[in-house]
Amino acid sequence: MARKPVTTRRGRFVRLAGMTASVAGQYAGQRARRLFGRQDDETARSEHYTRMAGQIADTLGELKGAVMKVGQIASQTQDFLPKEFSDALQKLQKEAPPMPFEVIVEQIESELGKTIGEAFExxxxxxxxxxxxxxxxxxxxHSGEDVIVKVQYPGVDESCDSDLRQLRTALRLGGLLKMPxxxxDxxxxxxxxxxxxxxDYENEARNLHQFREFHADDPKVLIPAVIDSHSTRRILTLELVEGDHISEVTADRYDQATVNHIGTRIFHTMADQLFRFHAIHGDPHAGNFAFRPDGTLILYDFGCVKKLKPAIVESYRKALIAALNEDYQALDRHLIDLGARVESQPAVDEAYYAMWRDILIKPFDTDTPYDFAESEIHKDVAAKTSTVFKYLDYFKPPVESLFIDRMIAGHYWMMKRLGVQAAFRPKLETYLNLAEHKPDSVPAR
Incomplete structure (x- = not known):
């Protein structure tokens, strides 16, 4: 039997506190077993992490809100959590179970100050x-315009800070955090x-206006317009702009040339936001994109937008150039500038950088089309994850560029699922050069 949805701050606190107590107890038990020599092998530790992570993932998915969003972010990186935890959180990337309709109606009427019948046909x-x-x-x-209404779950904004504190406590007491x-902090x-x-949906509305203006020159990039009269801090009403989900981009409707055009448009959209606009769409999962057989790309959900400091973009640009040129001394310096490398530690072995460069550079290592459908970069990364522990004290989560990395990872998976075949090296070099000399210029599509 499904549990009643939690819509109050106290209810969320109680549910998270229960999860935290359970996780802490499991971790203490595991430490005791290790202390007495009963359990110290890697398999047992992995099984323990998997059980613990499964419980946490179930709780986060049920509560939604800030903690579920953190879970989604964590599932895309293993920088600060064990692999078993990231794996368990993958299910949070899928669509969440919906809230009861009566809860949604109450939220809309409370925010708009009118009944559903008064607000909508x-x-x-x-x-x-x-x-x-x-x-x-x-x-x-009532004007006849078809729209979509984005409704924030009750209580999630008021509980954000306490949710994050509880989740952080759970991860710490569970021995899951792997950094200072x-x-x-x-x-x-x-x-x-x-x-x-x-x-803050009013903030998202402003982002939508800005990104629509920024991408206005490309008629094949569509972003829904805001219906201001039906939008508040917790309700966002947008024009209905429909397209195919990535699962519907099939060979009978999208030939390879069209898929390649869409992939190229995705690349340009990402690079424009990074190098020209200095603001990026920070939640690039498949549900926030749609496609049309004429090559149109539709972007949704601009709540998570990371505005980038020019110095961070410049350091990122220089790090990419150094990696492309296999200049690992320069790469080490630029990673320090990005906040990804601990400056007090000695220089990292160039062979270590070369190993990761050779894995991650593959789509940009040739002037001929790269077949993303056949890409196994993610598998190559997973196979080398254990090497991270040797340099664990040399690196730290790159806070300022965290969402750039998230954006790139999300777009990689979209390229792979679409089966894009494209040569991005010349296009990347054009952006890297333009960022230095003429950031307002637009590379040819």
Whole structure:
């Protein structure tokens, strides 16, 4: 039997506190078994992490909100959590189970100050989509315009800070955090800042206006317009702009040339935001993109936008150039500037950088088309993860560029699922040069 949804701050605190106590107890028990020599092998430790991570993932998915969003971010990186934890959190990337419709109706009427019938000609009960901090319903205005209504779950904004504190406590008491307190502070501070922005739908409305203007020159990049009259801090109403989900991009409707054009448009959109706009779409999973057989790319959900400091973009650009040129001394310096490398530690062995460079550079290592469908970069990365422990004290989570890495990883998976075949090395070099000389110029599409 499904449990009643938690919509109060106290209810969320109680549920998270129970999870924290359980995790802490499991960790203490495991330490005791190791102390008495009963359990110290890697298999047993992995099984312990898997059980613990499964419980945490179930709780985060049920509660939604800030903690589920952190879980989604954590599932995309193993910088600060064991692999078993990241694996268990993968299910949080899938669509979340929806909130009951009566809860959604109450939230809309409270925010707009009018009944559903007064605000809309109709509101569809079945969710159009459900996610971590809210869900989307299709509707029609009395003017006849079809729209979608994004409704924030009750209580998630008020509980954000306490949720994050509880989750951090659970990870610490479970022995799951693998970095110094200072780095944990920076990481959770960055996540909190992005979440506070994402929980403010008025902020998302401003982002939508800005990104629509920024991409206005490309008619094949569509971003929904905001219906200001039906939007508040917790309700966001947008024009309905539909396209195919990535699972619907099939060979019978999208030939390889069209897929390649879409892949190229994705690359340009990402690079434009990074090198020209200095603001990036920070939640690049498949549910936030749609496609059309004419090559159109549709972007959704601009709640998580990371505005980048020019110095960070410049350090990132220089790090990419150094990696392309196999200049590992320069790469080491630029990673320090990015905040990814601990400056007080000695220089990292160039062979270590070369190993990672040779894995990650593959899509950009040739002027001929790279077949993302056949790419196994993710497998190569996983196979080398154990080498990270040798230099664990040399690196730290790159807080300022964390969302750049997240953006690139998300786009890699989209390219792979789409089966893009494209040569991005010349295009990347064009952006790297333009960023230095003429950042407002647009490379040819």
């Amino acid at each position: 109709y509101l569809q009960e079945k969710p159009y989509a459900a996610a971590s901090i809210g869900q989307v319903h299709r509707a029609r205005l 307190k200072e780095s944990v 920076q990481l959770f501070g960055e996540i909190r800042e992005r979440l506070q922005e994402e929980l």
